[in-house]
Amino acid sequence: MTTAAATAPLARRKPPLAVRRRRFLVAVANHSLLIAVAVLFLAPFAFIALTALMSTNQALSSHLWPQPFRWSNFVDVWSKAPLLRWALNTAMYSGLATLGVLVSSIPVAYALSRLRWRGRDAVFLVVLVALMLPPQVSVIPVYVLWAKLHLVGTLWPLIIPSWLGDAFSIFLLRQFFLTIPEEYLDAARVDGCGELRILTTVVLRLAKPAIAAVALFSILYTFNDYFLPLLYVGESPHHWVASIGLSQFRSLHQVQWNLTMAATLLVMAPVIVLFFLAQKAFVEGVTLTGVKG
């Protein structure tokens, strides 16, 4: 938009040959390295995808390329296993737990970062301790608790704790809230907002990237979680989530690697899609915080 660009085109000087050649070689080196790393990461995916398209016999052979491509594998798995049931259970676990983490952790993080009250530092210390405690330490007493409440065998022991705050999320959100300039909150206070109003109108918007990160972590964690679902719903197939289901599927259809891989791909698909969407949200978050006050 400068006037110079609008008028006469500038006669651009070409860099000398030696400089151009060096730049070219550096570019080649960079790209080679990146391609090598990308191949390293993508190889397992490619292997899964290719196997998922083979026939059962071919999957047991040493062939790498499906011949012919059996797209029907993706249809067959639905009848071999209650994939939909598992997906719904996972969605329920993931969705409700993530919602719970956000609803319970955001106000706590706000109180720990932006409100002044007696004992705040002590409470934050408790959060830090909880953060450092490995979950396996408390698993037995907690199991006993849920057993007494007759909730073992349902997904509730997985979901309810999320609604009671999550140490990691509280910590992460608190650190981000601390970076929000005080003036934004003060301006809102003077303009008539109470603390709850400030939290819901101002802080939530300014902390969008951090909240997105917390939600993403929670979704991925619950999606991948194997230990706790196995503990609480391992005995009741009706409540199996995808991670449990998939491992059971593998032991049931041991020799049908093509179907196992097809099921794996279907289960992975939502996470991969989410990653692409979240990537955009993260970039947006960075530009948002980059705005000069």
Added chain:
Amino acid sequence: MADVSFDRATRIYPGTEAPAVDALELEIPDGEFMVLVGPSGSGKTTALRMLAGLEEVDAGAVLIGGRDVTDLPAKERDVAMVFQNYALYPYLSVAANIGFPLKIAHVKKSERERRVREAAELLGLVDYLARKPGQLSGGQRQRVAMGRAIVREPSVFLMDEPLSNLDAKLRVQMRADIAALQDRLGTTTVYVTHDQAEAMTLGDRVAVMKDGRLQQCDEPRVLYERPVNTFVAGFIGSPAMNLCTLPCSNGAVSFGGSRIPVPAGNGEVVVGLRPESLELAGEGLPAEVQVVEELGADAYVFCASALGRLVARTEAKRAPARGERVALRPVAEEAHLFDAGGERVSGIDH
């Protein structure tokens, strides 16, 4: 619209010993433009935040419109504040930023739009209503912040160094705009700045603060002509007043051979001379010119002398060269006199 008063209001930050604001006494009548000025760390911002309800009052009281608001939260005080960094919400458009307080107050949408437009017209922001703050220049952002303050028609405006993020030229222009706006709206305004020139041009009255204590509060002219102590004398005016500690004998001090009468007492006094009260003369205090600052018609001559560094004002065309030896003569009847403790010695008036 309302008057404001600080009644021995004190703020001691937790974990600190000295009060950031120490028993501040200030009466601001309805409609006045009051400027708090002082060096950095003198407690201006703290005082303003106490008035806004953003900082606790540890002792004393704050009153707005005769009502004791000491323990009211900010949202119930009906004040609007402009922050140094403007605090515009980056995710809201200019229109939404200006309309934010109205939205919080549940003003109807049509009414809200009308008032936002009115404020935008007043501030020349109509063409930018759809933009985000990130797409505005510093001066425009400053005006959006002003818009957010005036749209609510609050009883008091509070401004904390609203111009300090602007370049010098824009600052002077916005200064005039703010003065005109306040004049037009007639809303009581408390304005904080560290820039004495800004304070002197804007304020109906100016309160000078130092280390949390109010030094003097009066009209700009009075601050200039009758500073109550050496701090105010040195802070107000640019270049600063020359302050020299001299022994006093027989009811007078001798300044480079000139006699300046002192009404009472012996011992030491501090003689204050504005640059315009110190002349380059044929004879007087010998001094060597170090720097000459030319400002169009006038020039300030900074000299080294037996009494320390002194500044004199002279006509530019008669300004000496650097390194030249000159003689300085005070205009005795324009001298300010302070006792050894820095307080103005009563009895001398102009």
